[in-house]
Amino acid sequence: DGGITQSPKYLFRKEGQNVTLSCEQNLNHDAMYWYRQDPGQGLRLIYYSQIVNDFQKGDIAEGYSVSREKKESFPLTVTSAQKNPTAFYLCASTWAAGGYNEQFFGPGTRLTVL
Amino acid sequence: KQEVTQIPAALSVPEGENLVLNCSFTDSAIYNLQWFRQDPGKGLTSLLLIQSSQREQTSGRLNASLDKSSGRSTLYIAASQPGDSATYLCAMLSNSGYALNFGKGTSLLVTP
Numbered sequence: 001d002g003g004i005t006q007s008p009k010y011l012f013r014k015e016g017q018n019v020t021l022s023c024e025q026n027l028n029h030d031a032m033y034w035y036r037q038d039p040g041q042g043l044r045l046i047y048y049s050q051i052v053n054d055f056q057k058g059d060i061a062e063g064y065s066v067s068r069e070k071k072e073s074f075p076l077t078v079t080s081a082q083k084n085p086t087a088f089y090l091c092a093s094t095w096a097a098g099g100y101n102e103q104f105f106g107p108g109t110r111l112t113v114l
Numbered sequence: 115k116q117e118v119t120q121i122p123a124a125l126s127v128p129e130g131e132n133l134v135l136n137c138s139f140t141d142s143a144i145y146n147l148q149w150f151r152q153d154p155g156k157g158l159t160s161l162l163l164i165q166s167s168q169r170e171q172t173s174g175r176l177n178a179s180l181d182k183s184s185g186r187s188t189l190y191i192a193a194s195q196p197g198d199s200a201t202y203l204c205a206m207l208s209n210s211g212y213a214l215n216f217g218k219g220t221s222l223l224v225t226p
Contacts, residue, residue: 006157033213042118042203042216050212058213090157097212100146100165103205105158 003027004106006091011111013078013085021076021109023091029104031097032074036060037088037108046089049074050097078111086113116141116208120217127194128225135189135220137204142182147206148214149178149189158203162189194224 004025013019025032031050035043045058049068063082068074074093078085091106117140127133137147146165150158162171162178164187170179177190187204201221205214 004157031212035216040218042218043205043214045213048213056212088155092158099207102146102160102163103148103207103214104160105150107157108155110155 004091004093004104006089006106006109008109009107011109013111013113015113016080018077018079019111021078021089021091021111023074023076023106025072025074025091025093025106027093027104028071029093029095030071031094031101032068033092033094033103034058034064034066034074034076035090035092037090043090046076048097084113085111087111116144116206116211116215118204118206118215118217120202120204120220122220123218124221124223126223126225129194129196131194131224132190132192133194133222135191135202135204135222137187137189137217139185139187139206139215141208142185143209144182145207145209147178147180147187147204149176149187150203150205152201152203152219161202191222194222196224196226198222198224 007022033048034046047066049055065077094101094103149161164180175192201219203219205216
């Protein structure tokens with residue numbers, strides 16, 4: 001069954017903690033993305049990766065970090081420097097960044113700061 | 115930067131009606147435009163992808179059109195059903211970018 005999985009579904013963070021959100025895909029896609037969704041706003045790009053061992057900052061990268069050591073995995077770390085991390089986080093992938101390719105999304109992780 | 119606007123923000127219709135959701139964008143230099151569906155608390159499901167050279171795409175009761183010259187796309191839903199209730203998002207990939215630019219969505223409620 002091909003697709004994108006995200007874990008956990010719900011995540012709670014205390015002030016000052018770093019937390020890591022998992023994103024895995026078995027679609028053999030080269031490009032992967034992290035978006036943040038807040039109520040009443042469109043999705044905003046945090047980071048994207050076009051290929052293994054390479055990633056680029058999106059519009060709201062401050063307070064977040066990523067790695068891309070494997071093609072199928074693109075974890076996102078929300079650091080204590082992110083002042084307002086409560087949001088719904090969505091991971092996506094496509095064959096290649098840019099171009100004419102359809103983008104697919106995972107089920108999301110809801111992060112709440114206690 | 116590409117700006118994407120979706121009108122209306124919310125829409126309520128009785129079951130069986132045909133309806134149109136609108137999406138406008140400011141930069142016509144795009145690779146493609148995608149329409150997504152999002153159920154509450156869930157991820158996005160891709161409905162239709164229109165390449166920049168295409169004018170429309172159809173899937174079942176859904177039809178999406180693209181007019182780059184006017185910076186508009188519409189999603190037409192025929193014979194709406196309560197199961198169509200969800201938020202519909204449009205997004206496009208600009209020629210100058212690597213990630214989608216999203217509108218804020220239209221929240222659709224189809225009442226029995």
